[in-house]
Structure formats: structure tokens, C-alpha cells
Amino acid sequence: MKIVVCIKQVPDTAEIKINPETNTLMREGVPSIINPFDLHALEAAVRLKEQRTVRVTVLTMGPPQAEGALREAISLGADDAVLLSDRAFAGSDTWATSYTLAKAISTIGADIVLCGKQAIDGDTAQVGPETAEFLDIPHISYVRKIESVEDTMIKVQRLMDEGYDVVQSSLPVLLTVVKELNIPRMPSIRGILQSKKCEIRTLGKDDINADENDLGLKGSPTQVKNIFAPESTAEKKMIEGTAEEKVESLLGELKKIKCL
Amino acid sequence: MDYFLNENQQIIRDLARRIADERVMPVRAELDEKGEFPWDIMRTIAQSDMMAINIPTEYGGLGMGGFEFILAVEELSRACLGVSTTFAANALGTYPILLYGSEKQKKKYLPDIASGKRLVAFALTEATAGSDAAGVQTTAKLEGNEYVLNGTKQWITNGGEAEIYTVIAMTDKNRGARGASAFVVEKDTPGFSFGKKEDKLGIRASSTRELVFENCRIPKENLIARQGMGFIVAMKTLDKSRTGVGAQGVGVAQGAFDASALYAKERHQFGTPVISFQAVQHMLANMATEIEAARSLVYSVSRYVDGGAKDVSKESAMAKLFATDVAMKVTVDAVQVMGGSGYMKEYPVEKMMRDAKILQIYEGTNQIQRNVIGQSLIKETAKKK
Numbered sequence: 017m018k019i020v021v022c023i024k025q026v027p028d029t030a031e032i033k034i035n036p037e038t039n040t041l042m043r044e045g046v047p048s049i050i051n052p053f054d055l056h057a058l059e060a061a062v063r064l065k066e067q068r069t070v071r072v073t074v075l076t077m078g079p080p081q082a083e084g085a086l087r088e089a090i091s092l093g094a095d096d097a098v099l100l101s102d103r104a105f106a107g108s109d110t111w112a113t114s115y116t117l118a119k120a121i122s123t124i125g126a127d128i129v130l131c132g133k134q135a136i137d138g139d140t141a142q143v144g145p146e147t148a149e150f151l152d153i154p155h156i157s158y159v160r161k162i163e164s165v166e167d168t169m170i171k172v173q174r175l176m177d178e179g180y181d182v183v184q185s186s187l188p189v190l191l192t193v194v195k196e197l198n199i200p201r202m203p204s205i206r207g208i209l210q211s212k213k214c215e216i217r218t219l220g221k222d223d224i225n226a227d228e229n230d231l232g233l234k235g236s237p238t239q240v241k242n243i244f245a246p247e248s249t250a251e252k253k254m255i256e257g258t259a260e261e262k263v264e265s266l267l268g269e270l271k272k273i274k275c276l
Numbered sequence: 277m278d279y280f281l282n283e284n285q286q287i288i289r290d291l292a293r294r295i296a297d298e299r300v301m302p303v304r305a306e307l308d309e310k311g312e313f314p315w316d317i318m319r320t321i322a323q324s325d326m327m328a329i330n331i332p333t334e335y336g337g338l339g340m341g342g343f344e345f346i347l348a349v350e351e352l353s354r355a356c357l358g359v360s361t362t363f364a365a366n367a368l369g370t371y372p373i374l375l376y377g378s379e380k381q382k383k384k385y386l387p388d389i390a391s392g393k394r395l396v397a398f399a400l401t402e403a404t405a406g407s408d409a410a411g412v413q414t415t416a417k418l419e420g421n422e423y424v425l426n427g428t429k430q431w432i433t434n435g436g437e438a439e440i441y442t443v444i445a446m447t448d449k450n451r452g453a454r455g456a457s458a459f460v461v462e463k464d465t466p467g468f469s470f471g472k473k474e475d476k477l478g479i480r481a482s483s484t485r486e487l488v489f490e491n492c493r494i495p496k497e498n499l500i501a502r503q504g505m506g507f508i509v510a511m512k513t514l515d516k517s518r519t520g521v522g523a524q525g526v527g528v529a530q531g532a533f534d535a536s537a538l539y540a541k542e543r544h545q546f547g548t549p550v551i552s553f554q555a556v557q558h559m560l561a562n563m564a565t566e567i568e569a570a571r572s573l574v575y576s577v578s579r580y581v582d583g584g585a586k587d588v589s590k591e592s593a594m595a596k597l598f599a600t601d602v603a604m605k606v607t608v609d610a611v612q613v614m615g616g617s618g619y620m621k622e623y624p625v626e627k628m629m630r631d632a633k634i635l636q637i638y639e640g641t642n643q644i645q646r647n648v649i650g651q652s653l654i655k656e657t658a659k660k661k
């Protein structure tokens with residue numbers, strides 16, 4: 017069985033600052049980490065290795081330095097790693113990112129594709145499901161538990177606002193996972209040694225049978241006009257006093273602004 | 277100070293440090309309070325290959341040395357001696373098999389030990405046999421193809437939790453020290469049970485327990501080395517493991533120093549951080565100097581042992597003695613630097629002070645270490661005249 021885990025290298029948000037003038041992330045000098053949700057996806061894949069014969073490939077699209085994230089994934093138990101890197105991919109929005117990932121996954125081949133729920137920098141949570149659409153395979157999002165995996169079938173629990181659904185799907189399938197799924201392991205000494213010497217396969221636009229017009233900025237329908245944090249305009253007022261007094265003045269306030 | 281660790285050594289130190297920081301520190305106070313065996317942490321340690329470090333590659337290990345192993349011990353000790361004692365006792369129990377086991381025994385046990393699937397314990401001490409190992413009363417009688425064990429071991433680290441026990445018992449009481457032999461006894465062997473579990477001053481996360489043998493029959497092939505070699509096996513085992521206890525001393529001392537230096541910088545009295553008082557600075561200066569001296573000695577001896585030196589009794593005793601005396605002194609001083617806060621459970625140093633005491637007692641008290649060193653000196657001076 018082949019599993020592809022999509023990982024994204026993201027800035028460590030614990031360390032990041034926001035440029036107050038442009039409202040954009042100040043990425044310079046900020047250490048990069050594997051998107052935390054993706055570590056749970058990788059852990060799930062590595063645990064499946066303990067149950068059956070599975071080959072785990074990690075895949076990332078990013079600049080050459082994203083190789084660091086792939087090597088870290090090897091130290092955590094992945095068998096091999098693929099870096100999707102090409103100038104032609106620059107400027108990809110979620111649509112183009114998903115298209116490119118899907119093309120690469122088709123090239124590699126996969127019975128199960130695992131993604132994080134969302135990336136902690138982009139935060140759209142679109143790439144997993146969109147990639148499944150491009151691959152034309154079913155997807156199950158917010159997976160909190162993998163109940164069983166068979167040769168052609170998978171059964172998982174999908175986290176919902178209240179409780180969870182049990183969902184069964186045929187393979188191939190794409191899952192996006194939440195933190196409740198597992199506790200990611202520490203690297204192993206063997207894994208670290210392996211990660212230092214293993215070869216990282218790099219795929220460019222000519223290796224994945226993609227249409228150049230669908231790649232990078234050219235293939236991105238989204239246009240960013242401006243990025244800003246919405247300003248908080250509402251006035252705040254703390255109401256003090258006993259419970260009766262608070263209810264009394266709250267009613268008064270609501271009437272004043274014609275809510276009641 | 278930079279000890280010019282090679283790449284493998286740095287990998288091991290950094291990974292052990294990460295496990296200590298992320299998995300041990302957050303739970304150490306709770307493990308101490310409850311006296312709870314750290315199974316989750318042991319699984320993490322096993323999964324990260326820490327138990328494979330000094331097992332040869334042909335038995336599923338990484339084939340590295342004792343030095344690489346003690347680097348891991350030191351880092352874990354910085355966070356919690358209860359955890360590091362559990363980890364180090366596992367290696368202690370493994371040495372008899374590693375040093376003297378038959379090919380068959382190595383094949384049978386070492387792969388499971390390297391993967392951490394089965395924990396190990398070493399059982400020498402009895403009520404009548406503490407510093408005086410010759411006081412062992414437990415007997416092993418050969419009956420056909422089996423040895424029959426009778427007796428009680430006390431204060432055995434990992435007792436009850438381990439699945440493999442290396443046990444010293446008398447095969448011939450009349451021959452004194454030459455009448456002892458070493459055996460492997462597996463958990464769940466009929467006639468082998470666990471007695472009293474100790475409630476301790478420190479290293480409370482580690483388990484210290486009685487082993488009870490009542491007509492416990494084990495196959496003859498579980499004899500390690502030859503009959504009569506029991507004390508040699510035990511002494512060579514302790515020679516190997518003592519640098520590990522030294523590394524525990526370095527680690528706990530470093531942990532206590534770090535906590536107290538940080539506190540001294542932040543705590544203000546008389547309008548200034550207490551670290552600005554020379555009396556406090558001098559305490560910290562002594563602590564830092566002694567820790568570095570201990571680390572240098574422990575590392576040097578460990579490298580000397582790995583280098584294949586034949587008789588390492590004196591040097592390994594020196595490393596254990598010096599580093600654990602430093603640990604006791606530094607942890608006491610760390611409490612002093614922190615004043616009342618140091619005495620409180622909100623801070624880690626009171627636990628470190630309680631924990632450190634064991635290092636001067638187990639694997640041979642520090643009086644016994646001095647005896648070992650003294651005897652070597654007598655031998656050396658006799659040669660010189």
C-alpha cells in the first residue's frame with residue numbers, strides 16, 4: 017500500500033511578528049517548521065506501517081529550502097520524500113497548489129493521501145479537498161480516528177461540532193486530519209541518521225504531466241488586492257453592579273440603540 | 277564548554293535533550309508526587325532508539341559506545357533522575373548479557389532490549405548483602421537441566437516492571453566469592469514473584485522492589501558465563517555502568533544550576549537582582565566549576581572505557597565518586613541560592629536535592645568507591661617500589 021503525506025513548511029507562528037504597516041507576516045529570520053496538523057497526518061501514516069506493508073512518501077511543494085521539512089519527516093519515519101519545486105510554481109494560490117499537488121500524486125501513485133486540516137499560515141483548509149477533486153477521488157475531512165484500513169476500504173471518524181461521524185470510503189481516498197488523531201512521535205536516532213543521507217527526489221513542471229497554464233501565478237484565479245486585519249469598530253462598555261442592576265442597564269442600553 | 281562531540285554524539289545529545297524538555301519536564305513533578313512509573317516516557321525513549329545505542333548492530337542495536345549512551349543519560353538526568361535511573365538501570369541489567377552472554381543468549385534477549393520491547397533489571401543486593409556483596413544468600417541449585425532459585429533480592433530498580441532480570445545467586449556457598457553465578461530470569465517464571473515496593477525520598481518515578489524466588493526453576497542455559505563467575509560478572513558490570521551514574525550526577529547538577537542561576541537573575545532584594553551579590557555569585561561560580569570538572573572527568577573516563585582499557589575499576593570509581601559528590605553539593609547549594617522558593621515544590625530544585633542523594637548510595641556507596649580507588653593505589657604503589 018502506498019501513502020502520500022502532503023506537508024507544508026510554515027513559519028513558526030510562535031516566533032512570528034506582523035508588520036503593522038502592511039499587515040503581512042514578517043517571515044525573515046523566522047524558523048520554519050512542518051505545519052503542525054501535517055505532523056499528525058505523518059504520524060497516522062507511520063503507525064499504519066506498524067500494521068501492514070506500507071510505503072510512506074512525504075510530498076511538499078515549496079522552494080528548495082523546503083527540503084528541510086522533508087528531511088525532518090524522514091527522521092519521523094517516512095520512507096522517502098519528494099520536493100515539488102520549480103520557478104513555474106511560484107505565486108500559486110490554493111487552486112494552483114492543489115492542481116500541482118494532484119499532478120504530483122498521480123505521478124507518484126497513492127492508495128491513501130493524507131493532509132493536515134489546514135496550514136497555520138494560509139489557514140484556508142482548501143488544499144486537501146481541492147486536491148482530492150483534481151485527483152477525482154473521494155475525501156474525508158477532519159479525521160480524528162482511523163478505525164480500520166483494508167486493501168480497498170477505509171473506515172474513519174470525522175470530527176463534528178457535536179460528536180463525530182463514522183465514515184467509510186473506498187480507496188484511493190484523501191483524508192485531512194485534526195490534532196485529536198494522535199500524538200506525533202519524537203524522531204528516532206536511526207531516522208535522523210537516515211534523514212541526513214537519504215536522497216530527496218525533486219520534481220519540476222516537466223515531471224508531472226501538468227498543463228503550464230494551470231501552474232503558478234498564471235494558473236491562479238485568486239487575486240490578492242489587499243491583506244488586512246479587519247478593524248474592530250464596535251464600542252465596548254462594561255456593565256457593573258448586582259445581577260438585577262446589570263439586567264436593568266443592559267435592557268436600557270439595548271433600547272437606546274434600538275435593538276429592542 | 278565544547279567537548280568536540282562527533283555528529284552521532286550531537287544527534288544523541290540533542291534528541292535526548294528534546295525528549296527531556298518536551299516529554300519529561302512537564303510531568304516530572306507529578307511523577308514524583310505520585311511515585312508513578314514513567315511508562316509513557318520509557319516508550320518514547322525506546323521508540324527514539326535510545327535503548328539501542330550501545331547494543332551491537334548484529335543484535336538490532338546501533339553499535340555505538342558507552343560514551344554515546346551516557347550522553348543520553350546526562351540529558352535525561354537534567355530533567356528527572358527518576359526517569360534516568362529507570363533508563364540507566366535498564367542498561368545496567370543488560371551488561372551481564374552484553375559482556376558475558378552466550379551467542380544464543382544475546383540473540384534471544386538483545387534485540388528486544390534494543391527495541392525497548394522488554395525492560396531489564398539487575399539484581400545483586402539482598403538484606404544481608406549491601407556493600408558486602410559476598411553476603412548473598414539466594415541460592416541456585418542445579419537439578420538436571422534446571423537451576424532452582426530460592427531467596428529474596430531487595431531494592432531492585434525496575435523490579436516488577438522489567439521482563440528480564442539478571443540475578444546473582446550462590447551455586448556453591450562453600451566457595452565464598454567463587455561460589456556465585458549470574459542468571460537470566462524472565463518475568464512470569466513460576467516461583468518468581470514481587471514483594472515490597474519501596475516508598476522513597478527521591479527518584480520516586482523509578483520502581484524499587486523486592487524479588488522473591490521460591491523454588492523458581494529456570495533452564496540451565498540461563499546461566500551467564502560459567503558457574504562460579506557471578507561476582508566477576510557483577511563487578512565488571514558495575515565497572516561499565518559507573519560512568520552512567522557519574523553522568524546522572526552531571527545532569528542533575530546542571531539542571532539544578534540552570535534553575536537557580538535563572539532565579540538569581542530574576543529575584544530582586546535590596547533593589548537589585550540577588551545574582552549581583554558576590555556571595556551568591558561565588559556559590560554559582562563554584563557550582564559551575566565543579567559541574568564542568570565532573571563532566572570532564574566522566575567524559576574522559578567513559579572514552580577511556582570505550583577505548584578498550586582492560587582494568588577500569590579505579591577510573592570508573594573516580595568518575596562516579598566525584599560527579600555524584602558534586603551533584604549532592606550543587607543541588608543543596610541550588611536550594612540555598614533560591615532561598616525559600618528553592619525549598620518549595622513550585623520549583624524543581626527541592627526534588628533534585630532529594631533525588632541526588634541516591635547517587636552517593638547505589639551501585640556502590642561513595643565510601644566503597646573510595647575503597648576501590650584505595651585498593652588500586654595500593655596495587656600501583658606495590659608495583660612501583
Ligand SMILES: Cc1cc2nc3c(=O)[nH]c(=O)nc-3n(C[C@H](O)[C@H](O)[C@H](O)COP(=O)(O)OP(=O)(O)OC[C@H]3O[C@@H](n4cnc5c(N)ncnc54)[C@H](O)[C@@H]3O)c2cc1C
Nearest residue numbers: 022077107109110113131132134135138139140141142143
Ligand atoms: C494569489 C496568491 C498567490 C500566492 N502566492 C504565493 C507565493 O508566491 N508563495 C507562497 O509561498 N504562497 C503563496 N500563496 C499562498 C499559497 O497559495 C497557499 O499557502 C497554499 O495554497 C496553501 O494554502 P493554505 O496555506 O491555506 O493551506 P491549507 O489549505 O490550509 O492546507 C491544508 C493542507 O494541505 C496541504 N498543503 C498545503 N500546502 C501545501 C504545499 N505547498 N505542499 C504540500 N502540501 C500542502 C497540507 O497537508 C496542509 O495541512 C499565494 C496565495 C494566493 C491566493
Ligand SMILES: Cc1cc2nc3c(=O)[nH]c(=O)nc-3n(C[C@H](O)[C@H](O)[C@H](O)COP(=O)(O)OP(=O)(O)OC[C@H]3O[C@@H](n4cnc5c(N)ncnc54)[C@H](O)[C@@H]3O)c2cc1C
Nearest residue numbers: 398399400401406407431432433484637638639640641643
Ligand atoms: C533506590 C535504590 C535503588 C537500588 N537499585 C538496586 C538495583 O537495581 N540492583 C541492586 O542490586 N541493588 C540496588 N540497590 C542497592 C544499593 O546498591 C545498595 O543500597 C548499596 O550498595 C549500599 O548497600 P546498603 O544499602 O546495604 O548499605 P550498607 O552496606 O549497609 O552500608 C551502610 C553504610 O556503611 C558504609 N560501609 C559499608 N561497608 C563499608 C566499608 N567496607 N568501608 C567503608 N564504609 C562502608 C556504607 O558506605 C554506608 O555508608 C538500590 C538501592 C536503592 C536505595
